[in-house]
Amino acid sequence: SKIEQVVLGALPLAIATVNSDPNLLPGIEMKFLAADIGRSNADSLAALGIRIMTEMRDSGTVAFIGPDDSCRSEALVAAAWNLPLISYKCEDPEVSDSRVYYTFARTLPPTSKISKSVVALLRAFSWTKIVVVCETRPAWSEKLKDYLQNYGITVMDTFTVNDYIPIFESKLDDIVTATYLRTRVYLFVGEHIALVDFVKCLQKRRLLYTGDYIIVSVDDKIYDPQRRIDITQRNYIDPYLPDRNMSQDVKFGFRSVLKLTPTHIINPNFKEVCERIKNYSVRPPFCVPYHSEIFKTIAMPIQAAYLYDAVMIYARAATELLAEGEDPRNGSAILSKIRNRSYHSLQGYDVFIDKNGDAEGNFTVVSLLDDEETNGTFKILSMQPVGYFQYSDNDTGGIPRFRYINPKREIQWVGPEPPRAVPECGFTGELCRDDVDEELDDPSSNINDWRDWRLQVALLAATALVVVAAVFAFKHYRYEQKLACILWKIELKDLTMIPSDVSDSCNEKSV
Template sequence: MWPTSVEALRFYHTFAFSPGRQRLIGIFIVFLIATFFVTSDADADAVPAPGPSPDPSLGAGANPFLLESLVKRLPKKGDKREILISYLAAVPTLMGEIDQYLLNLSASNSAQNNSKDRESFSKKLNQIVHCLTTDAYVSVVSGALVAAIVEINQDKTIIPDYQLKYVFGNTCGNDSHSTRLFMEHWQAGARVFIGPEKNCKTEAAMAASQNLPIISYRCNDQDISRDDYHYRTFARTVPPAGEIFKAFMALMKHNDWRKFSVVYDVKKGQSKNELFDTLLRMMETENKFEEHKFQIMNVSRLEFTKMDISSQQDIQSVENAIKATMKTTRIYLTFDNVRLFRTMLSIMGEMGLTDDGYMLIYVDTNYDWLNVYHAMNNHFLRNTMTYLHHSWDANNSSDRKMLDYARNALSIIPTPVKLNSQRFYNFWKRAGEYMHHFGVQKTDNLKFQGNRIACYLYDAVYLYARAIHELVDEYGNDDAYDPTADGKAIIDRIVNKKYKSGFGCLY
């Protein structure tokens, strides 16, 4: 069973497509999905939060070559005890001294006749390219961390005897680098870890071994549970992506559909897909209580040569999967690859299956949709790689045909949150003041589209601070007790608690 610690009511939208507009069907599946955990250890020293201008003691540099010297600068501030927050994320920038990168590359490339030097040069160059091509959204949302820290430090009603500081480590989307940064931040005195935003299983196990709290605002790992001793100090302010399959199972039960086939893709060289494994576990659990069991009739695991599934070889592999299974199934399920969904729907339509009672269900774990129309018009039905005059505006375009095919398609997405409240507007404006510390040029952040992930990051800092505050109130001035080192107690004061999010919503 999935953990449901701080239990927040969320909705997943299931919607059908109709020509020219979207039509919501009457299935809003409500269930408990968010999880939260936390813990801590070691004496707290900290790096100052960003001020109006960069400071060498920030410890916010993303340059892995400079990190060690930065994180060891741990100034005290008055009589306040300082808690160092480690923030691990992947941002597409090379903050710090760019000259240092060039010198390292030049040194690696100085002796072209040496194969080891050429290999080192190539490796470092690839690392930089990979770092610069990570998701840009993290740079935009990262200001929310600093906004929360500044607010808490200025608020005399929350841990007034403590000062929060942070040190930033740019993982560049590299798991090994993330692990090294975790260890360096821990050695520097970090008390709590925020992130990383992609894979977090290794960091969660390391944090638990030191009785330290780690709170993720966007972790993809499906099987991390507080019930597992190895991850007992882990929390997340957003549920794992696989939770959306609860909505899929509810949809199937509601319509008394029990049999379906699955088509999904895996990355080149990989054989596993965590979302598919989650679906299997969820089906196994459901079947324990169902007289009429759910049954997967066929499974097609595809590996594409191009991400956009544009090559004839890739398209043919999808068509072959459908032709090989169409006699034994009427319902197809695919997930987390909108291009695969579009390709399947187009092929099914051209084969006449959408006119013959076949159904395609698509599950999307993306949390960035503004509304159902935004999801349908910009991704699900329209090919965003082409101009509008080649898409909706062209009478015989493939996108126009998709509208008709989509009569037999359903999609399940996380319910979009309207980021238009005054509370969110004010929060987004404050967070924008610190974006430039994470590689985004300082500008009017309201030009950037509001991002709900920023709220999950903001909430993570506040949940931790409030848990510490409760422990301080409970134990008073007991010098023998350090609340930041009592992980179990911190967890107990976070789970099953209501709080007001950066969205303005009550969870």
């Protein structure tokens, strides 16, 4: 995109830095030629790139910086000419073979480095079934998918997004519509402007309020602590969009986003350097379209630092060769001064380039956490570093481990626990139905059910008999109690009255 072309200003800035440093290439002025060869992953454009490289070589060029995207053909030609080629944006995994591309190096960590961190994060939370939304970048689509499959992560589906602008939001909405019922984990590899709209599409269905979904985003933009609170805002475009009232939904939705970004810049002067890069980018020969509002708000892509570093490590290597009396046009000699060494990056820390000429990646996971630096009665969430990736001392190319920076400040999940890769009963309830079917189809289970049924009937019958006997016993007891309490009576008609004079005469006679 045009915004990403602002990184080109790092090239003339680095050249100016080299020429002003008396310790780098003393007595020699470094100059550069620029050429646009398009997206070199197409075969026809690869031929164009090689033709332009040939013209540059014939005009006296002694080293190449670039190109973008795929660089396999260009790196092979540079090796044939024994001229160094140092890339700042090429992610092609094929060129990580120093036996073939022996004059090639890059300051951009290749996809294999980034893929390891992605796999480590997914495995840390058992997210083994995912949907990938990715830019149209062959290196990503090939290498990343291979890594995912090799480490037991199933890719349910893959969708591509490239050169995104908000008028294409319907494409993202179609992706959500096609996938949200059969996934809970999205791996989003794309620009931040597209990520914001992707979260918006999920929130239109209120999917990120339940804690069931998670988005793992691979972001090549530099994390800026100064913009940690308004990380979801795109001030250069959001105020002009018709659905800007969704901003609060999007902000809450970012609680379900984990961004994997290059490690935070520690160079205290980096912000000023970025402003100088922007100023150089609008000048010839690049002439990047300038808009004051856009230039104020955009975050500088990390490729700007990679491009600056590419020029500087070449200048350092060439300076060392000149001091030893060797030819700086010797590409293999230049690379011997670059491989298996560290250099101090514009980002403020040292970066190691391995034996294949690949820069090691330093990546951090950021997520929304309670902001402890803000004042007020209401809690404010901001994007903050939460985790990193640790390789073991005896690592031989394996996957690193995800570690929390501060164990007391873990990821603040929307739900009580991390989202599951698959719901407990499956996406359509199929896992629970399978359990029931297995029980019904199991003969031993049927026998046990039959025995349990007979036992239950026997117990029910015995209980009934006990209840009946108890009722009769109670009634008999109550009857005896009533008899004992009755007062006996004799009806008057049943009595025979004997007169008292008869009794007296009888007594007299007897006397």
